Amino acid sequence: MTTHDDRAAQVTREDLLLFASVCLAATSQREFHTPVHVARSETPWRDDTPTSALDFVHAYVLGNYRRLYARMLAIRINDHNRQRIVAGLLASGAACPAEDRAEEGALIRHALRHLPTHRALEVFKLLQRERVNNRRSRAALRAWLDHRGASSFVALKYGPRLRAAVRHAHVRLPDEVAAWLFQSRARRTWQDPLLATAWRARFSQEALYELPFTLAEGYAARRGIPRDRFLARIAPRMTEHERLRLAASAAEHGVDLGVDLEHVPLTRLALVWLALDADARDARREAFRAGLVAAAARVAERAPRWRRVGLVLDRSWSTSGSVERRRRPLAVALGVWFLAHALADEVVVRWSLPVDDPLDVDARGPTDLTGPLLDVLEAAPDVVVVVSDGFDNAPRGGASAVVGAYRRRVDPAGQVRFVHVNPVFDASQLGPHALGPDLPLVGVRDAEDLPAALAFAGAATSPAGLAALDAYLSRAAARACAALSAPAEAS
Amino acid sequence: MTAPLTLDGLTIAPAQVWRGVRLVPLLRDAPMVGLRLGVRPASTPYAVVDRLPDDPRALYVSYIPHGLVARWTDDGSEPALGTRLAEDPRELARGCVRLEHRLVRSEGTRTVRMLPLHVAVEGLLAVGFKPPTLRWDAFTTQFRRHGLIERSEPFVVGRAVTDLEEALRVFELHPRQCGVLVFVADVLFAALVVPDPRDYADLHVALLEDLYADLILRHASLPALGAWNDLHLDESRVADLASLRREVERARASWASFHLGMADDLVGRPLVRQELYRLGRWRLERFRTDMSPDAGNHIGEVITDEHGRVAHLHTTRLSAAQARRAWLLSRLVSVAWSLDAFAAQEGRSVDDVVRLLDDAGLAWILRPELLHAAGRTPVRGPR
Numbered sequence: 001m002t003t004h005d006d007r008a009a010q011v012t013r014e015d016l017l018l019f020a021s022v023c024l025a026a027t028s029q030r031e032f033h034t035p036v037h038v039a040r041s042e043t044p045w046r047d048d049t050p051t052s053a054l055d056f057v058h059a060y061v062l063g064n065y066r067r068l069y070a071r072m073l074a075i076r077i078n079d080h081n082r083q084r085i086v087a088g089l090l091a092s093g094a095a096c097p098a099e100d101r102a103e104e105g106a107l108i109r110h111a112l113r114h115l116p117t118h119r120a121l122e123v124f125k126l127l128q129r130e131r132v133n134n135r136r137s138r139a140a141l142r143a144w145l146d147h148r149g150a151s152s153f154v155a156l157k158y159g160p161r162l163r164a165a166v167r168h169a170h171v172r173l174p175d176e177v178a179a180w181l182f183q184s185r186a187r188r189t190w191q192d193p194l195l196a197t198a199w200r201a202r203f204s205q206e207a208l209y210e211l212p213f214t215l216a217e218g219y220a221a222r223r224g225i226p227r228d229r230f231l232a233r234i235a236p237r238m239t240e241h242e243r244l245r246l247a248a249s250a251a252e253h254g255v256d257l258g259v260d261l262e263h264v265p266l267t268r269l270a271l272v273w274l275a276l277d278a279d280a281r282d283a284r285r286e287a288f289r290a291g292l293v294a295a296a297a298r299v300a301e302r303a304p305r306w307r308r309v310g311l312v313l314d315r316s317w318s319t320s321g322s323v324e325r326r327r328r329p330l331a332v333a334l335g336v337w338f339l340a341h342a343l344a345d346e347v348v349v350r351w352s353l354p355v356d357d358p359l360d361v362d363a364r365g366p367t368d369l370t371g372p373l374l375d376v377l378e379a380a381p382d383v384v385v386v387v388s389d390g391f392d393n394a395p396r397g398g399a400s401a402v403v404g405a406y407r408r409r410v411d412p413a414g415q416v417r418f419v420h421v422n423p424v425f426d427a428s429q430l431g432p433h434a435l436g437p438d439l440p441l442v443g444v445r446d447a448e449d450l451p452a453a454l455a456f457a458g459a460a461t462s463p464a465g466l467a468a469l470d471a472y473l474s475r476a477a478a479r480a481c482a483a484l485s486a487p488a489e490a491s
Numbered sequence: 492m493t494a495p496l497t498l499d500g501l502t503i504a505p506a507q508v509w510r511g512v513r514l515v516p517l518l519r520d521a522p523m524v525g526l527r528l529g530v531r532p533a534s535t536p537y538a539v540v541d542r543l544p545d546d547p548r549a550l551y552v553s554y555i556p557h558g559l560v561a562r563w564t565d566d567g568s569e570p571a572l573g574t575r576l577a578e579d580p581r582e583l584a585r586g587c588v589r590l591e592h593r594l595v596r597s598e599g600t601r602t603v604r605m606l607p608l609h610v611a612v613e614g615l616l617a618v619g620f621k622p623p624t625l626r627w628d629a630f631t632t633q634f635r636r637h638g639l640i641e642r643s644e645p646f647v648v649g650r651a652v653t654d655l656e657e658a659l660r661v662f663e664l665h666p667r668q669c670g671v672l673v674f675v676a677d678v679l680f681a682a683l684v685v686p687d688p689r690d691y692a693d694l695h696v697a698l699l700e701d702l703y704a705d706l707i708l709r710h711a712s713l714p715a716l717g718a719w720n721d722l723h724l725d726e727s728r729v730a731d732l733a734s735l736r737r738e739v740e741r742a743r744a745s746w747a748s749f750h751l752g753m754a755d756d757l758v759g760r761p762l763v764r765q766e767l768y769r770l771g772r773w774r775l776e777r778f779r780t781d782m783s784p785d786a787g788n789h790i791g792e793v794i795t796d797e798h799g800r801v802a803h804l805h806t807t808r809l810s811a812a813q814a815r816r817a818w819l820l821s822r823l824v825s826v827a828w829s830l831d832a833f834a835a836q837e838g839r840s841v842d843d844v845v846r847l848l849d850d851a852g853l854a855w856i857l858r859p860e861l862l863h864a865a866g867r868t869p870v871r872g873p874r
């Protein structure tokens with residue numbers, strides 16, 4: 001009987017670790033080893049169902065572990081899975097047990113608040129397409145609009161989507177916004193300053209430059225304003241993210257947007273760096289290095305410290321990613337390099353192909369993790385973190401064989417912990433691709449997810465881990481609910 | 492001209508596997524200096540090559556997706572490559588078929604244009620092409636007068652094999668990689684070696700446009716190779732980190748012999764070689780294996796230096812039917828087309844030989860009464 005219970009607990013644990021990895025890594029986008037038709041629309045075991053592997057995992061966990069499914073919303077999962085979970089919960093409200101109802105509702109509101117606007121609206125579009133319309137989903141839209149405020153901006157930028165969501169859920173908008181969306185706009189005077197400016201921008205170029213960049217861009221294109229003139233004048237109205245995103249193309253037009261690298265998140269900064277060409281790299285190398293160090297330090301503030309860590313980082317050709325996720329696996333590896341140096345007292349790093357300055361990495365060569373693992377183990381670290389997409393091929397299965405032999409023959413007491421961190425979702429396996437049975441695997445999306453991923457992997461691999469995992473998630477859920485009721489939270 | 496092929500100077504790296512396709516990288520410690528190969532894309536993939544050197548009457552028509560340009564220097568310096576490749580006026584002539592003059596053609600000093608693999612395919616087709624010089628009664632008048640008239644061998648273009656395309660896409664090139672062995676369902680289908688890693692980076696994708704025996708389609712539809720461990724450690728020999736490292740080194744050393752063993756129907760096998768061209772100190776040859784029905788057979792072309800080291804190698808496997816045809820024809824040529832002598836050598840009856848020829852699709856060269864006597868139905872003209 002105990003063996004049966006043990007086995008059941010093990011299955012639960014494995015399911016949850018898989019789902020956590022999926023929530024951190026899967027985006028339904030094409031990956032280096034996963035063509036788009038596999039990523040989006042084909043189940044690997046049956047061709048007649050038009051659902052993706054990700055759909056299956058979500059339906060399975062929602063059906064079997066509903067409470068944990070909802071509580072995933074409280075931790076740092078990626079937005080794509082957050083959307084899916086919210087939509088899944090709202091579409092199946094009747095199945096929710098009464099005692100969980102309040103917490104689930106709070107988590108849904110919390111998740112919607114933290115989604116970018118277009119993704120929150122995407123959730124409501126999904127509900128509309130699935131013909132889900134219940135009291136709870138309508139309340140969720142109302143709560144989101146109340147919290148979002150400034151619905152005139154949403155109406156201007158996401159007009160059709162907001163119109164569809166509001167129409168579907170029968171929600172009242174402020175009168176002027178409703179008028180903008182649903183009635184003739186001519187022969188009106190607009191009290192709302194944003195709506196008034198947007199209306200004037202149809203006739204006056206000066207008014208155009210008073211709009212936020214994201215709204216002004218469309219108007220400028222329609223009026224045929226030259227790009228360089230437009231960028232130079234609209235620069236003060238850009239957000240930091242927009243500045244970063246447009247810095248390269250603005251430079252081509254001779255406009256310097258004055259990007260401030262201090263506040264860019266770690267992985268995004270790594271991605272921007274890896275996208276630069278050789279000249280731009282030479283000019284801005286130290287600025288980026290400082291930015292990456294600062295970004296890593298910000299993440300490290302909130303995370304537990306490490307003593308001695310060994311890093312094995314994959315920079316093989318497959319880390320170039322796909323058209324949709326260009327160089328992301330490499331950017332995560334680079335981010336982990338900086339994060340580990342911020343978190344640990346001592347770091348030993350080996351790349352799959354040696355490189356002197358980590359800022360010089362590019363995606364090249366085969367995936368040889370065997371030699372780097374042996375080198376890292378020489379330094380006797382407490383924990384060895386392998387960042388790789390899981391396809392080691394020089395030789396195949398080399399990493400797992402070395403770790404297995406080390407754990408069984410050299411270090412039976414288990415003084416060295418091993419974790420394989422995988423930023424790539426493999427749809428054909430319903431999860432990130434594992435290096436082998438001897439390396440615990442956890443999926444991530446950003447380098448910033450690393451501390452959470454390690455906590456998760458630790459909980460899930462220990463025999464008493466299920467309770468710990470449960471406690472971890474319930475603490476995170478309680479924090480999220482508390483933050484929701486606290487009026488101080490503004491963003 | 493029967494020296495076997497060796498891969499001296501090339502290191503065998505661990506294989507990269509995608510479903511049923513296993514690609515084994517071949518590395519060079521240092522590139523071979525003085526010779527470079529480049530790809531020249533063709534305007535249309537079909538070409539007529541006239542004026543074959545063996546037989547002035549023969550016309551060679553084939554699917555030829557691109558040309559290879561070899562450039563060499565005599566003093567061992569780096570040949571310039573890539574400057575003149577697109578300026579060939581013939582490339583501009585659009586049409587459904589283009590005209591190439593010769594399979595190997597000099598293009599100015601120290602430059603040669605080759606049509607990849609077709610030197611080898613032409614060698615295959617030329618076997619037994621000329622009519623017999625003695626007037627044997629066994630053969631039809633048409634064959635006695637004109638010989639085989641036309642010979643064709645079917646091949647499959649690599650792009651038709653989905654898994655091969657995907658395997659080449661996800662393959663991760665080694666920095667020093669100068670070649671590859673292509674296995675499908677663990678059968679060697681092709682080998683490619685070039686002098687310089689930069690040439691390989693260009694030619695890697697061209698493997699998709701190459702010719703493969705139709706057998707590759709059947710092999711590619713077999714179940715994928717399992718995800719297994721290529722590093723076989725004997726854990727009883729591991730006690731500490733140093734011994735683990737030694738054990739890994741030992742396991743690494745075993746790959747080379749393993750993969751070389753898998754390629755034993757090409758490497759180390761006696762070859763029929765024929766020299767075609769001299770490129771300075773390099774020698775371009777075509778070769779084929781002995782067409783023995785007991786082993787896989789390959790045809791290919793090779794450029795070697797004066798020490799016999801392989802600078803360029805390009806091979807493709809023949810299907811069993813292609814190999815049997817080539818074997819039959821070469822044996823018949825060796826006995827001057829005497830069916831009796833051939834039957835005596837093989838220890839079989841003439842009827843058996845007739846049936847062999849019929850099975851190989853060569854029944855039309857025999858007189859109908861022979862076929863009737865052997866219990867087969869005569870056919871008209873080449874199939």
